[in-house]
């Protein structure tokens with residue numbers, strides 16, 4: 001038995017026996033694209049009780065525990081096939097009928113997948129067990145297909161506050177990572193910077209939300225202007241034109257703001273994805289690094305160590321390129337802000353024209369003053385938010401390029 005593997009089991013033969021392995025142990029397997037095992041490390045053999053011969057060329061299904069909901073594996077494969085890494089809690093069966101829980105991080109290799117499993121220790125693990133138990137009951141009660149169970153799992157995760165399976169996986173990885181102390185000193189700074197980037201990007205998201213809300217609030221003003229124009233003779237024609245111009249410019253601006261926070265491919269979403277994927281890759285690389293270090297000098301030459309080393313390097317490379325992406329996305333934001341601010345100036349001209357009309361109609365209680373005050377307020381706020389947004393984007397570029 002590997003000296004670092006401490007396995008405690010209450011009894012050797014009952015189904016309820018939980019096999020616990022040491023926090024510092026990592027269970028590794030690598031598979032071909034179908035999930036057939038091509039490599040397993042010693043810890044995998046020790047914890048699961050299957051010999052290396054039994055594991056090699058076998059599907060992972062041999063250790064599938066009947067209490068694992070089908071939906072988890074459905075989502076796992078959907079994400080893997082879409083090229084995304086997966087983090088999930090999994091209950092596995094041991095050869096002797098016991099079980100062990102793992103937090104698994106599954107990533108892509110040149111010719112298949114690699115799963116690194118650690119002992120779960122975060123609070124999210126407890127919450128996840130409850131979700132799995134409910135899902136399993138529903139699966140059995142309603143005879144859900146794997147796809148239906150996957151959809152139910154997504155719903156449950158959303159109810160618990162996660163926007164997606166990926167979002168849940170990222171938070172779970174963060175939690176597990178934090179509950180251990182495995183940040184290499186030379187990377188501590190990078191992790192800190194990434195945390196700062198996440199904060200700045202979420203501040204930027206808040207600013208864009210405020211700008212959006214501003215748009216929402218003044219959306220009705222061009223219509224108010226048109227109504228006013230209808231009521232007034234003479235000055236009404238000018239107001240009608242002003243209202244049309246304002247409407248067109250506000251719509252164009254709104255489109256530009258949308259480019260920033262479109263949920264599919266807006267700059268902010270891309271930045272957020274880049275930073276979380278960069279962070280994710282770096283965390284996984286750290287976990288693998290631990291496993292590599294754990295192998296000790298004896299295994300330095302073996303296939304597993306080489307595989308981990310190579311995989312680790314590739315993950316770090318992918319993390320670096322994602323982070324470079326952040327700074328280039330960050331660079332494009334001040335440009336968008338500049339265009340928006342130019343349009344605000346255009347809106348200011350329209351607002352001035354309103355003021356002129358308002359001066360002419362001094363004796364009429366037209367409501368125009370109120371409209372102008374609201375537009376003025378909107379312009380000032382939007383201008384301020386855009387200036388802040390631009391400054392934050394520059395911070396992202398600067399921090400992103402120093403990673």
Ligand SMILES: Cc1cc2nc3c(=O)[nH]c(=O)nc-3n(C[C@H](O)[C@H](O)[C@H](O)COP(=O)(O)O)c2cc1C
Nearest residue numbers: 031035060061063064065073090092106113114115
């Ligand atoms: C790299 C990798 C590691 C996996 N590890 C496990 C595992 O530890 N336990 C497990 O039950 N399934 C694991 N799976 C998922 C299995 O391939 C399979 O989907 C699952 O056991 C459920 O079986 P089913 O899809 O035939 O229902 C893994 C898949 C991959 C690609």
